[in-house]
Amino acid sequence: xxxxxxxLITVACHRxxxxxxxxxIAFFSTSLAQxxxxxxxxxxxxxxxxxxxxxxEHPVVRxxxxxxxxxxxxxxxxNPTGFSIDYINLILQKVGLTGDYINGYTWEELHxxxxxxxxxxxxSLIQTEERDKLFLFTSPYLDMSLGYxxxxxxxxxxxxxxxxxxxxxAIAGSGTKFAFQQKYPNAELVDYDDVLEALIALSSGNxxxxxxxxxxxxxxxxxxxxxxxxxxxxxxxxxxxxVNNIRLATRNDWPELRTILEKGMxxxxxxxxxxxxxxxxxxxxxxLNFILTDEEKAWLEENNIIRVSATPNISPLEFVTVDENxxxxxxxxxxxxxxxxxxxxxxxxxxSWTEGFEMIKSGQADIISAATSTPERNRYLEFTDSYLxxxxxxxxxxxxxxxxxxxNLAGKKIAQVEGFAVTTFIKQDYPEINLIEVASIKDAxxxxxxxxxxxxxxxxxxxxxxxxxxxxxxxxxVGETPYRIEETIGIRSNLPLLxxxxxKALNSISAVERTAxxxxxxxxxxxxxxxxxxxxxxxxxxxxxITVILFWNxxxxxxVNSRIKIEQKLMKSQEIAENxxxxxxxxxxxxxxxxxxxxxxxxxxxxxxxxEIYGExxxxxxxxxxxxxxxxxxxxxxxxxxxxxxxxxxAGKLQLVxxxxxxxxxxxxxxxxxxxxxxxxxxxLTYQEEDALVYGDKNxxxxxxxxxxxxxxxxxxxxxxxLDRAFGTNQGGSPRIGNE
Numbered sequence: 001x002x003x004x005x006x007x008l009i010t011v012a013c014h015r016x017x018x019x020x021x022x023x024x025i026a027f028f029s030t031s032l033a034q035x036x037x038x039x040x041x042x043x044x045x046x047x048x049x050x051x052x053x054x055x056x057e058h059p060v061v062r063x064x065x066x067x068x069x070x071x072x073x074x075x076x077x078x079n080p081t082g083f084s085i086d087y088i089n090l091i092l093q094k095v096g097l098t099g100d101y102i103n104g105y106t107w108e109e110l111h112x113x114x115x116x117x118x119x120x121x122x123x124s125l126i127q128t129e130e131r132d133k134l135f136l137f138t139s140p141y142l143d144m145s146l147g148y149x150x151x152x153x154x155x156x157x158x159x160x161x162x163x164x165x166x167x168x169x170a171i172a173g174s175g176t177k178f179a180f181q182q183k184y185p186n187a188e189l190v191d192y193d194d195v196l197e198a199l200i201a202l203s204s205g206n207x208x209x210x211x212x213x214x215x216x217x218x219x220x221x222x223x224x225x226x227x228x229x230x231x232x233x234x235x236x237x238x239x240x241x242x243v244n245n246i247r248l249a250t251r252n253d254w255p256e257l258r259t260i261l262e263k264g265m266x267x268x269x270x271x272x273x274x275x276x277x278x279x280x281x282x283x284x285x286x287x288l289n290f291i292l293t294d295e296e297k298a299w300l301e302e303n304n305i306i307r308v309s310a311t312p313n314i315s316p317l318e319f320v321t322v323d324e325n326x327x328x329x330x331x332x333x334x335x336x337x338x339x340x341x342x343x344x345x346x347x348x349x350x351x352s353w354t355e356g357f358e359m360i361k362s363g364q365a366d367i368i369s370a371a372t373s374t375p376e377r378n379r380y381l382e383f384t385d386s387y388l389x390x391x392x393x394x395x396x397x398x399x400x401x402x403x404x405x406x407x408n409l410a411g412k413k414i415a416q417v418e419g420f421a422v423t424t425f426i427k428q429d430y431p432e433i434n435l436i437e438v439a440s441i442k443d444a445x446x447x448x449x450x451x452x453x454x455x456x457x458x459x460x461x462x463x464x465x466x467x468x469x470x471x472x473x474x475x476x477x478v479g480e481t482p483y484r485i486e487e488t489i490g491i492r493s494n495l496p497l498l499x500x501x502x503x504k505a506l507n508s509i510s511a512v513e514r515t516a517x518x519x520x521x522x523x524x525x526x527x528x529x530x531x532x533x534x535x536x537x538x539x540x541x542x543x544x545x546i547t548v549i550l551f552w553n554x555x556x557x558x559x560v561n562s563r564i565k566i567e568q569k570l571m572k573s574q575e576i577a578e579n580x581x582x583x584x585x586x587x588x589x590x591x592x593x594x595x596x597x598x599x600x601x602x603x604x605x606x607x608x609x610x611x612e613i614y615g616e617x618x619x620x621x622x623x624x625x626x627x628x629x630x631x632x633x634x635x636x637x638x639x640x641x642x643x644x645x646x647x648x649x650x651a652g653k654l655q656l657v658x659x660x661x662x663x664x665x666x667x668x669x670x671x672x673x674x675x676x677x678x679x680x681x682x683x684x685l686t687y688q689e690e691d692a693l694v695y696g697d698k699n700x701x702x703x704x705x706x707x708x709x710x711x712x713x714x715x716x717x718x719x720x721x722x723l724d725r726a727f728g729t730n731q732g733g734s735p736r737i738g739n740e
């Protein structure tokens with residue numbers, strides 16, 4: 001009774017508290033609405049009183065977070081980030097909710113947890129009939145196209161017939177895979193857990209095609225410099241589902257949450273939305289029609305020569321050739337924009353980025369071809385949408401791998417290029433780092449190499465070819481920084497018509513063209529420096545062993561010839577000949593240690609290199625050579641064992657170790673050694689076991705069995721059968737061994 005009484009009191013108090021909260025929210029919402037003529041962008045004017053009460057009772061919602069679906073949903077610096085994350089955070093801010101992001105699971109696992117109501121919101125999702133039974137979907141928040149990807153110049157996709165005999169990769173459990181299977185049920189699909197894993201499989205030839213979201217795949221290809229992959233065709237699956245429409249979805253027992261999210265989405269302004277789209281390059285195709293206004297056309301006709309501030313030495317992003325043409329990634333984009341706008345870009349002859357910015361201020365240059373927005377630059381420049389994204393890494397000596405985070409660089413010296421955006425950001429965010437400004441990336445990396453500074457922070461795209469050019473191989477990237485640089489074109493702020501025209505032209509460049517431009521310049525071809533010292537050492541040992549064997553062979557030949565001559569001349573000197581034979585055998589027995597020592601070195605060194613314990617062996621041909629060395633060494637060891645056993649017998653030095661052992665076990669071991677020879681001739685090799693304990697030298701008997709089996713396999717026709725069995729004599733004596 002006490003339990004029931006207490007429970008009733010608890011329920012009553014909860015309901016009274018909820019009713020009171022509901023009343024207060026409704027009262028204040030009504031009061032505010034009556035006393036303000038202008039609506040406020042706040043929770044009171046977005047949500048109803050009932051929805052505000054729901055938010056008060058569920059202040060924290062659990063949300064999916066994939067680890068590697070950049071640029072929409074991924075982890076950077078241990079934190080959830082990406083377009084979808086920023087979009088949801090903006091919604092939550094407007095409706096008064098807090099998000100708890102759940103990560104560390106595959107897409108299928110996150111999907112299942114949402115289905116089981118262990119997660120409240122799943123995003124970046126397409127709506128299907130099957131999923132309608134599991135979740136409540138919002139309206140779309142992004143239209144994102146799909147594309148087919150393949151190895152460069154390997155194939156083109158024109159229709160379903162091109163799928164015949166092709167293996168196609170897709171993310172397990174994704175809506176893309178579901179939609180594709182509906183339209184092409186006979187296609188051969190291979191599941192992968194994430195985009196990078198699938199693209200690696202595509203690059204290595206394990207699959208022929210990968211189907212995925214164009215912005216996601218392009219981002220992954222560019223970030224990982226996978227220059228051998230390209231977009232070969234856009235995917236048309238709209239006949240089966242709204243596969244391009246990306247939505248939020250909630251657990252199906254919380255319809256209030258879906259309504260609250262819809263209202264939050266509706267409250268996001270166009271400027272807020274476009275800011276996120278441009279920040280993360282979320283558009284997968286040209287969503288803007290390329291139409292110049294009359295004012296833009298007139299301005300370009302009168303000003304068809306545009307002066308460009310371009311950094312002359314940051315390849316492959318941009319560099320200036322000997323004939324003063326701007327090249328690299330930015331050069332390719334400027335060439336394309338030049339064709340679209342019918343203008344000519346010329347280099348302003350600045351020697352550094354800082355000098356180029358000063359030329360913008362003084363009006364000597366019209367645009368900066370590679371720039372990132374900062375508060376100071378915003379006073380003088382207008383920026384286009386981003387055409388390239390790069391994550392800055394920490395570069396340091398191999399022995400300084402502990403400098404893997406920005407926090408670990410506190411109190412250390414780092415060299416950074418004067419005027420670069422990342423230099424400005426580091427000054428603001430990490431004043432405890434001792435920052436040394438230099439003129440170029442080459443200068444910065446040289447200081448790291450000379451131990452004058454501890455690290456350099458920059459993009460892999462630029463730092464890697466610079467290290468190769470300088471011949472530095474002891475500096476590596478040890479950690480990622482929070483600085484994700486968006487490269488844009490900066491236009492002088494007093495040239496608004498030029499800014500709008502260039503931005504329109506840039507956005508008209510298709511995803512296929514952008515991928516082709518980035519791929520053509522990001523193909524890093526650095527010739528590895530192969531260490532041949534170990535190979536030469538093994539080769540020297542091998543030559544020494546061969547010389548010893550040849551000398552030994554020549555000595556034996558001379559000994560035998562001498563014995564033959566003596567026998568021919570002195571038939572009665574048989575004792576002398578026998579002594580010579582004994583000397584030969586004694587020589588062989590005594591030479592066993594000297595022969596085995598270099599031979600073991602050959603086999604040991606080759607095995608060590610094959611296992612790559614000290615680093616990868618390149619090129620692959622050397623692995624083949626090492627395998628040949630190992631096999632030849634093992635074969636030579638077997639031949640020497642046979643010769644030495646014979647010499648020991650003749651010299652009377654072979655000692656038998658006699659024990660009682662199982663003949664079946666000995667025979668099975670021998671069969672295992674002969675099995676590969678039998679398989680080569682398609683011979684069926686079987687053994688008929690029988691209980692048999694034998695007393696003798698196990699190794700000697702095993703050698704007898706090996707010889708018997710080897711002869712049996714050797715003289716049996718292809719496709720034949722060899723039966724090995726052991727049996728006792730009729731008199732109950734020792735077992736006998738035979739092959740049939």
